[in-house]
Amino acid sequence: MPSFTYKALRVHEISENQVERSITSCTLDDLPPGEVLVRVHYSSLNYKDALSATGNRGVTRHYPHTPGIDAAGVVEESSDARYQRGDEVIVTSYDLGMNTPGGFGQYIRVPADWVVPRPQGLSLYESMILGTAGFTAALALHKMEQNGQHPDQGPVLVTGATGGVGSSAVALLAKAGYQPIASTGKQDLHAYLEALGATEIISREAVDEPLRKPMLSSRWAGAIDSVGGSTLGTAIRACAPNGNVATCGLVGSPNLSVTVFPFIIRGVNLLGVESAECPMPLRLQIWQKLATTWRIDHLSQIAHLCSLDHLNGYIDLMLQGKTRGRIVVDLR
Ligand SMILES: NC(=O)c1ccc[n+]([C@@H]2O[C@H](COP(=O)([O-])OP(=O)(O)OC[C@H]3O[C@@H](n4cnc5c(N)ncnc54)[C@H](OP(=O)(O)O)[C@@H]3O)[C@@H](O)[C@H]2O)c1
Known part of the structure; x- marks a missing residue:
């Protein structure tokens, strides 16, 4: 793929126990190897992201880092036969956003085994209202x-x-x-x-x-x-x-x-309850339920949509217990 830059919320270590967050230009070379490259459309803010974004070593060992344990978007490239360019997919948990650059960037590259096809009945946006x-x-x-x-x-x-x-x-x-x-x-x-x-x-x-x-x-x-x-x-x-x-x-x-x-x-x-390493068959079963029998009515009631540029403020609010419902990040 030709080289270009994309935006990510990066957390930089400025001194011991002190980090700083900024919107940074990244290139695909900043991403680790993996079978599936995804153009992220939406992510969401989870408590773990707020910890990673404030330098919590129990979540993220090395900085600079892009948090975001949730991502939903479109496959851009895949070397795994299960996924083709244009497929809409969800990636949540595993190591995403912990020590693997996560959904607070416009691109992620991940192992194909982490990828969940978007279930019919949930849009990419709705899948991130739910998220982890x-x-x-x-x-x-x-x-x-x-x-x-x-x-x-x-x-x-x-x-x-x-x-x-x-x-x-x-x-x-x-x-x-x-x-x-x-x-x-x-x-x-x-x-x-x-x-x-x-x-x-x-x-x-x-x-x-x-x-x-x-x-x-x-x-x-x-x-x-x-x-x-x-x-x-x-x-x-x-x-x-x-x-x-x-x-x-x-x-x-x-x-x-x-x-x-x-x-x-x-x-x-x-x-x-442990969602991060939830085995794939059960993971698919739960997403399927969320898209059908357990599809929450009026999902948007629990969502607040924000841009990557406005995400920073919500991170501190979450650690103070002051956010409401789900903060969904629009990276399109
Ligand atoms: N096990 C897993 O796989 C898994 C997955 C996702 C999340 N989690 C964990 O679940 C927890 C919640 O995550 P979340 O994303 O829902 O976070 P969140 O959106 O920040 O929600 C936490 C809520 O807890 C209440 N709260 C905050 N501080 C509190 C305190 N000191 N004492 C009592 N209540 C307090 C607040 O609700 P009220 O104001 O309404 O009381 C707050 O909105 C986190 O510990 C997260 O790591 C675990």
Whole structure:
């Protein structure tokens, strides 16, 4: 391909523990080898991107770096027979945006094994409204249902409900026939959560009870938690018998302190949710569900579209817990 430049949001290390972000001109030579070159149309901002963009070594080891764990676009070149020039594809997770230049650049080059054909029923834009956050919410619900969760058992708690995973989880649960209880720290966004399908809205503090009692009275039949810490502990201790609590995040804390009683007295199940290395057959199954039976009505309600030039400001807001729903990045 002839040489040309494209735009990317690059994170540069300016001193130890200090990084700076800028929109930089890159060339295809800046991309690693890989079978599939994709012209990125949309990306989205995930919590992991905000960590990478602020120099978190647990996510990104080497800088300069282009974050963006999500990308959706059109195949420009492929040396793998499964993909042809012009195919619309989604790439999320694996190492994208962590130590491989990610979706905050107008081009990515990745192994063909990371690529998912855009499922019919979702546009490239819609696939990035969901992105890793929506995929993770769906994976959580899938695992809960595999483990017996059913709408008749009662309402399901969603913590961090106005966030990316949270908003997707509330909308998805409502779509799948559940009654979502949304827990949020944002009092001004109750109408937003109701519009997504929340049947009850509670404060963050209501799901943050100190560990005085090993179990609390049952308040939900299951939970999708992206907060961790004492919030996850409360979600487990107040879960009804045989319910499933899916843990996928740590915006509050990575720690968990509970006794074994909810597990051995009530049969509560704690399910780990890991989207990054989700095996391809399950990955395809989840995307297919998101495009059909679990296609969220009014997906655009959870989206805020921004350009690459305006992305920078949202990164810090996300780390302060101040964003709402999904920030989708337009790279066309
Ligand atoms: N396991 C996986 O595969 C996977 C995949 C995707 C994301 N994640 C993880 O899931 C978490 C959420 O990701 P996201 O993209 O949804 O982030 P996000 O959009 O920033 O949402 C997080 C939400 O949590 C709430 N929150 C923020 N700070 C908090 C605090 N200190 N205590 C309690 N609640 C707080 C806020 O919602 P309210 O104001 O409504 O309370 C915030 O909007 C992150 O830890 C991320 O790494 C994991």
